[in-house]
Amino acid sequence: MKNANSTFLYMKIANNIERQIIDGVLKLGDKLPSIRVLHKEYGVSVSTVQEAYYYLESKSLISSRPKSGYFVIHDKNCIFRSPKTTNPPQEKVSKDACDFFSNFYQNSRPQGVANFAWALPAPELLPVAKLKKSLHETIRVAADGGTNYDTIEGSVDLRRQIAQRTLLWGGNLSEKDLVITSGCINALSLAFMATTEPGDTIVVESPVYFGVLQLANQLGLNIIELPTCPIDGMDIDALRTTLEYKKVNAILVVANFNNPIGSIMPDKNKKELVKLSKQHQVPLIEDDIYGDLYFGKNRPSTCKYYDDSGLVIWCSSFSKTLAPGYRIGWVAPGRYLDKILKLKRYHSIATNSIFQNAIHNFLVNGRYDHHLRKLRTTFCSNSHKILRGIKKYFPEDTLVSNPKGGFLIWIELNVKVDTQKLHERANKYDIDFCPGRMFTLQNQYNNCLRLSFGMVWDEKVERALQKLGELANEMINEAEEIQVLSH
Ligand SMILES: Cc1ncc(COP(=O)(O)O)c(C=O)c1O
Structure with missing residues (x-):
């Protein structure tokens, strides 16, 4: 005491x-x-x-x-106003609203000089040599050379390592509580299929990761986008009202370092969210893919931590921290375990054993924590660099989220800047980013954008950020000139 x-x-x-x-x-x-x-x-x-x-x-x-x-880590000259809590309209959307994302992917160039678009850590920041070593060791010791089907739930050794890591946020999961999946998107897909039927309704934060919009659309689900605060995440009061008045079949939340808005839900809100899910008996699908990338002292907690009824389905993967291409993720399905195992058997039988075992080898040799520490330091330092750059190069009235983890930043520009048009102009200079419209099915966030800072920060990146700021300023000036001429 x-x-x-x-x-x-x-x-x-x-x-x-x-x-x-x-x-x-x-x-x-x-x-x-x-x-x-x-x-x-x-x-x-x-x-x-x-x-x-x-x-x-x-x-x-x-x-x-x-x-x-x-x-x-505080820069007195670099204080921004944060965008307001969002206020998404609740209109019906056309079925092909998701075409926008497909078009974007077709046009987006991962090889661009400055890639602010992809929510991925740059390969230079990943422990490629050590992963290769783990892969070699895995293949060398596997009697069948990794040729056989693995079990449906996935490698017991890897699940045990993942279960041990839940101690970092106060979890007490065991390997029996986990199922290995093909990345986090597969975990989310299984979670949706286990809890909903076509025609059902889910609630999500707004803006929301476009992969979820595509997935829900594909599964025939209706989506309610909820007001979301760039600091605290999903508006719990709005959720409470929605649950009272509408039939909701599942809640999806990215409580830690949300993509795209960067918010982190305070523990008391996580607790309240789990309480609401229990009260209304609505499953809560928690996507915690960025949770290990905190800048502060401790790993933030999860909604799963407060779950005493098995309604929270905790999903994540190694894609944002280690190897997106290995496609290894997991789900802790709570009371939906049997359903998810069945679904996994129908849809994919098993997960690639070589990559599961290579990641297990990497983890068990203590390489992961060392790597994570380095990665977090780099992302934290990049977050200061991008904030400083935005302050220096972007229009004065720019509003910015101030993420305390992950590597994504949400920017709200003057309404005169249409970020889809800004995207077209930026592409001509080999600069790529995600326009805000990608993160909603409604007609909103047209003056917003998401930038990734998961790269190696160098002169080229700094110049690209400067150019992006110049282009945004240019668009505001043009709009003002047109206004003057039309008066
Ligand atoms: C919030 C969120 N969930 C899931 C995914 C997909 O992850 P994975 O590559 O592990 O399937 C992403 C990727 O960007 C993401 O940002």
Whole structure:
């Protein structure tokens, strides 16, 4: 138990440091004194200083780097207003609304000079050599060379490793609670099929990852897009009202570092969400694919953590952290386990055993945590670079989400900028990004865009961001000129 005195002491230290950061005495990237130094200077215990640093970390003012200490991550010149909570219309949409995404994929060029479009970590940031080693070892020791069908639920060794990792967010899953899937999208697909029938209705955040829109459309599901806050995620009050007045068959949520809006749902909202799902007996499908990519001290919790009725179906994969091409994901189906096993048997029989075992080999040799630490540091540093770039190059009234994890940022531009047209112009300079319209079935987010910062940040990327800002400014100027001429 802390006594009032030690609480006072750690807050005193934290307040002093916070003031220096806000006043710009301590600047972005500055290293803070070590815990030992402050412990001597203030004459307090090491844990009191640690407490002060934890507090500042929770306010996203500082961040620890492995083996290097604590650094300022707050940039006083780089404060943005965040976009407002969204307010999606609830109109019926045409069946072919999803064509937009297919067209985008056809036109989008992964080889572009600056690819802000793809929600993938750049291959240069992935442990390719070590993964190759794991693959070689896997093939060498497999008696059948990986030729046989695996079990439906997937490699028990890999499931055990994944189950162990749930301890990081307070989970206590065992390998029996998990089924390996072909990436997260396959986990979501099985979850939808296990909980809904064609013609049923699901609720999602708005904006929402376009893969979900396509999938739900394909399965004949109606979609209700709910208001979503760029900081806290799905609006729980709006969900409560929807559940009261409409027949909903499943809820889908990306509670941690949402794609595309970057929000992270506070624990109390996660708890409330699970409570609502239980109260209305509506399954909650939780897509936690970005959960391991936090910038703060601890891995954020999950909705699954609060689940005591088996209604939460927790889905994820290694696609955003390790190897999207290996197509290895998983689902913890709760009370839908038998249904999901059956569906997996019908649809795919088993998952590729070589890649499951290679990832198990990578994890069991302790390579994953080291890799994740590096990746998180890079993404956190990229997030500062992209924010600084947007501040410098984009129109002044730009609104920006400020993600605390993952590698996606949501931007709302002046309404005069149609981001589909901006996309066409940017493509001419080999710059790619996702226009906001991709993340909804309604006619909205036409002045929004999603940028990925999962790349190696270099001069080319910086120049591309500058160009994008210039193009946005150019479109505003053109619109204003037309307005003047028409008066
Ligand atoms: C929120 C979300 N869920 C699922 C997926 C698909 O993941 P996977 O490649 O593991 O199927 C993505 C990929 O962008 C995503 O952003």
